[in-house]
Amino acid sequence: MIGAVGIVEAAPAAKSDFVTVKNTHFARKGQAYYIAGANFWYGGYLGAASGVGERARLLKELDNMKAIGINNLRVLAVSEKTEMKSAVSPATTNAPGQYDENLLAGLDFLMAEVAKRDMTVVLYLNNFWQWSGGMTQYLNWFEGTPALDPNVTKDYETYMQKTAGFYRSAAAQAEYRKVIASIVKRVNTITGKPYSEDTHILSWQLANEPRPGNSKATPEEKAVYVKWVDEVAGYIHSLDKNHLVSSGSEGLAGSAQDAQLYLDAHRTKNIDYLTYHLWPKNWSWFDSNNPGGTWDNAISKSRDYLNSHIELAKKLGKPIVLEEFGLDRDGPSFSIKATTKIRDRFYREVFEIVSTRAAKGDPIAGFNFWAWGGAGRAANADYWWKPGNDFVGDPPQEEQGLYSVFDSDVTSLLLIKEYADRLHGIKR
Template sequence: MLSACGIVSAIDTHGGAGKGDFVSVKKTHFSRKGQAYYIVGANFWYGGYLGAASGVGERARLLKELDNMRALGINNLRVLAVSEKTEMKSAVRPATTAAPGQYDEELLAGLDFLLAEVAKRDMTVVLYLNNFWQWSGGMTQYLNWFEGTPALDPNVTNDYDGFMKKTAGFYRNAAAQAEYRNVIAKIVKRVNTITGKPYSEDASIMSWQLANEPRPGSGAATPEEKAVYVKWVDEVAGYIHSLDKNHLVSSGSEGLAGSAQDAQLYQDAHRTHNIDYLTYHLWPKNWGWFDSKDPIGSWDGAIAKSRDYLNSHIELAKKLNKPIVLEEFGLDRDGPSFSVKATTKIRDRFYREVFDIIYRRASKGDPIAGFNFWAWGGAGRAANADYWWKPGNDFVGDPPQEEQGLYSVFDSDVSSLLLIKEYADRLHAIKH
């Protein structure tokens, strides 16, 4: 296990942040404290949960996880800010929001604690404010509240097209949108109970994100659905900027995979000046490119498509003259297996391919600003023989809609950790 000893130094979290302390966009790159800022990041959706003082909180574990990530050169965490209480089995419990306007202050204080500790380690966070998918309640739970329709769980129905089409109704529901803005204001205007610092003045927050993987609908989204989505991205991002002049705003989009494979739609949704940088995700197994039961036979095709996906989005970023971050990607363990004891040779090979493209393009000055791998499992371990999470179990990188161990990077995955450290050092050395 790599130690953070000697790396972490405390900084004053109470003092006022200067404008240069915030991550900003300079043409197609990020800047922070007058220096180029490349993202070497992890998805750590449950960070605020671990920060709670009691209940599901595990503050000692959180500090250990942050120290270990910091020692690897990880400087950015992508974190879930809010969750919605739901009856769906494949969603996390507890939730920050029991019902419209009813918040669990202890869980929100957990987010305060996370931000205070992130600041001490000179890291930054991206906070996403909703979820297109059901594992945190998300948009389908908003529709349950305001339409009275069932919160759809595609893990149960196995109808993902139907789920996506229905969930996109969130963008058109006036009551849901009004409540969503209430939630945004609740978080963006929050004052940290530990540091006394308003979130809007906290330079350890890099970006507000509209949602995790918002989509216009199913893969067969209609022109009307696409237009509604484009308008929603622009208006909600503009609303966040109206509350907070210091921070960047991003969409959380997967890229073309989350845009009905429509490059024009992706550009239209992200052209607005209210979106400061682009995001995209890469999931070769989920998208049917890679068969983990036939890793050798499916590798060449999967990696060719992955390379094209990675590079084509960098070209789209050039067209829009904005930075882009690959903020999710992953592959499962050898076997395939969910066991922490399984090797990660195929995943490591995939990570190296991804990291190499990002590093090479970034070193040439192209507008790729870094990555967040999915996801940090750290010291968490699956408790159940079937690897499905139940309340009271450890949180890991895989949320409750997926088996624990599917895509997590654990603290015992030495080869993966060393690979992350290798490319963290390379990216951090880029000066332009």
């Protein structure tokens, strides 16, 4: 139809064009939909028309990912300006209610280009970790507490305990909902399409790796967290009836190793599918300096972690996505010149479990590896990011090259394509 200003408005999308949950699997356009995905947190940044934007690079990255069978991207939608050195800058939110339209239009550009390639996107709306400002920056704004940088303090237990105060801060929660509404109700400045009607959004996600607190989270803290997941997910559904909503949880590692808490947080009808992450090096299962001596232990624990969460998904009757996993380069080294034999071996182990269990009909809906580095390159001898450097898969809290898959990592790319093709071949 012709709108008031003469713009041709597309007919509303059919419900089947959106990704939906069918029993314990995803469906799209009447077909089974399995994710072979990448984490691409900086995609909206590259889409900006000026400043940090690199639109030519973005198009190249999307084409390269599409070529190896990647059909889903997990992308940071919102970041908060902060004084912390290990956080990305600029940010989409400069202060409460002050949004950077250049960066948000970059997200619009990303979504327009994703649509051309018929890929889908998971957009996360906050971060438990400091590398995008996140929850600790909200507390800085509204509680007046320091924005804690665990890269500086090295005290993650205190960081997690204090950051969980975000869920209990009425002022922070009110602002968070305003930010959610500003994104979910946004109209794409490139396509003219409301985000709520964009069939290339797979889901909204509450945050990257939300946790109830630290490893000693109290029953009260756990209860607050479960309530927060339910209520925020419900709020998003109230704004947008078309899209799925997910939590962004790491699984048991993000649930104080409490399986009941993980089930309770995801039991609500407002959470449409489960998520989990796998980090054998970060969790001290694997020592990169002693790969031979720690490999068997790491793989045994990884297999158990992967399979046990699929069983938890069965209990709730919902799909689950392994949306983060990674391992560093041989050496260990951050250099792009270092080989990736151990990482490739790890990826194959992970892909084999995901694809085999998916083919059996188990509720594993796919994977997103961490993370796409593409054509980005580390700029500094110490491998730490500084403003103005390329964005890669590793955010500023980590060395650039730690977990990134670059466009020159041929063996890794071929491996991803092999298993992407296998997942895409599953019929239901």
